[in-house]
Amino acid sequence: MSDTIGVGLIGTGYMGKCHALAWTSVKAVFGDGPRPRLRHLAEASTDLAERRAGEFGFERASGDWRQLIDDPQVDVVSITTPNAFHAEMAVAALEAGKHVWCEKPMAVHLADAERMEAAARRSGRVAILGYNYIQSPMVRQIEELIGQGAIGTVNHVRIEMDEDFMADPEAQFYWKSEASSGYGALDDFAVHPLSLIRVLIGELTRVFAQQAKPYDSRPTQGGGRRAVETFDIANVLFEVGDVSGILAVNRSAWGRKGRIALQIFGSAGSILYDQERMNELQIYRASGAAAGQGFTTVLAGPLHKPYDRFIPAPGHGLGFNDLKIIECHELLRAIRGEPARVIDFSAGLGIERIVHAMARSHRDERWVRP
Numbered sequence: 001m002s003d004t005i006g007v008g009l010i011g012t013g014y015m016g017k018c019h020a021l022a023w024t025s026v027k028a029v030f031g032d033g034p035r036p037r038l039r040h041l042a043e044a045s046t047d048l049a050e051r052r053a054g055e056f057g058f059e060r061a062s063g064d065w066r067q068l069i070d071d072p073q074v075d076v077v078s079i080t081t082p083n084a085f086h087a088e089m090a091v092a093a094l095e096a097g098k099h100v101w102c103e104k105p106m107a108v109h110l111a112d113a114e115r116m117e118a119a120a121r122r123s124g125r126v127a128i129l130g131y132n133y134i135q136s137p138m139v140r141q142i143e144e145l146i147g148q149g150a151i152g153t154v155n156h157v158r159i160e161m162d163e164d165f166m167a168d169p170e171a172q173f174y175w176k177s178e179a180s181s182g183y184g185a186l187d188d189f190a191v192h193p194l195s196l197i198r199v200l201i202g203e204l205t206r207v208f209a210q211q212a213k214p215y216d217s218r219p220t221q222g223g224g225r226r227a228v229e230t231f232d233i234a235n236v237l238f239e240v241g242d243v244s245g246i247l248a249v250n251r252s253a254w255g256r257k258g259r260i261a262l263q264i265f266g267s268a269g270s271i272l273y274d275q276e277r278m279n280e281l282q283i284y285r286a287s288g289a290a291a292g293q294g295f296t297t298v299l300a301g302p303l304h305k306p307y308d309r310f311i312p313a314p315g316h317g318l319g320f321n322d323l324k325i326i327e328c329h330e331l332l333r334a335i336r337g338e339p340a341r342v343i344d345f346s347a348g349l350g351i352e353r354i355v356h357a358m359a360r361s362h363r364d365e366r367w368v369r370p
């Protein structure tokens with residue numbers, strides 16, 4: 001493999017900046033693999049593309065993402081545009097022989113996600129999704145603890161994902177309230193907990209879901225109001241074989257900023273984790289003298305890989321953007337043909353099928369098998 005890899009970035013909003021930072025830092029943090037060259041950036045307009053290319057350090061800028069796909073110097077494409085664009089952009093990139101790092105969710109419609117997965121298979125290129133939370137050193141530690149039997153046999157999981165960016169009833173209508181972006185909290189939020197459940201517990205076998213809309217309309221830029229077309233809240237009962245579970249997601253939960261609260265209960269103990277405090281986990285072991293039993297807090301440090309690649313000292317903590325750097329490194333490992341911790345398009349399609357099963361369950365008011 002060459003010493004460098006040409007990077008293309010489509011979209012430069014919240015996630016676009018995270019991808020740009022990851023591509024800029026991955027070589028310095030991990031030391032191995034090719035050095036990313038920031039070749040081409042595309043945005044919705046040429047003006048914005050040129051401004052961002054200057055800020056992020058990309059060599060070329062386009063107001064038309066197809067020019068980026070046609071660029072022979074681009075080997076891998078980061079897709080960080082709104083959900084409705086993912087399928088068209090990912091399929092085009094794969095057909096042009098590029099590797100793809102696409103933000104979650106895969107696509108709005110299941111048929112599009114299936115097209116993306118088929119395109120990835122046909123291309124033989126690496127195609128992964130932005131499921132950054134599975135990269136957390138503490139989540140890896142939880143996986144290890146479960147594997148070691150530290151809490152016995154897992155029998156119940158409860159996972160909640162809450163933020164408050166849509167909690168204000170007067171917050172302006174934007175693409176996340178449009179049906180073209182998907183169901184709402186199911187596509188936007190539930191897919192993240194589903195990636196964690198997939199890695200830590202296994203594949204969901206049955207779901208029973210309810211979606212809710214806290215506000216019927218939101219103000220528009222022009223001064224009027226527009227009906228909200230998506231559900232900001234979803235509650236789901238689920239099963240992973242014999243393990244029962246509850247998933248609750250809410251984009252309008254005042255006070256919750258980046259909560260992904262995970263509770264895993266087993267026959268010999270429990271594990272708690274919350275993304276808002278991503279540098280610690282809590283474990284309760286039902287062993288020893290009962291009077292001395294209680295939750296122990298474990299702080300992240302260099303023993304929790306790959307924390308050590310960022311900081312040699314424990315207790316200082318990683319942040320959200322570091323998860324994106326780890327994800328970028330895993331993508332590069334996959335491109336080199338090495339074992340990698342990623343949700344590829346095939347695994348991602350499994351998550352999409354579960355989301356659509358949840359929506360069917362809500363519609364039909366019954367248990368559904370994905």
Ligand SMILES: NC(=O)c1ccc[n+]([C@@H]2O[C@H](COP(=O)([O-])OP(=O)(O)OC[C@H]3O[C@@H](n4cnc5c(N)ncnc54)[C@H](O)[C@@H]3O)[C@@H](O)[C@H]2O)c1
Nearest residue numbers: 011012013014015042043044080081082083103104105130
């Ligand atoms: N992995 C995560 O934790 C995480 C967090 C937030 C968002 N996301 C996902 O990332 C994606 C983007 O979300 P965001 O919050 O960054 O959105 P955003 O609105 O901040 O950014 C989207 C960007 O895409 C650009 N864009 C729109 N149409 C385009 C086009 N035709 N060509 C080129 N650029 C175009 C916009 O101008 C904007 O800069 C979504 O799929 C979302 O679900 C993932």
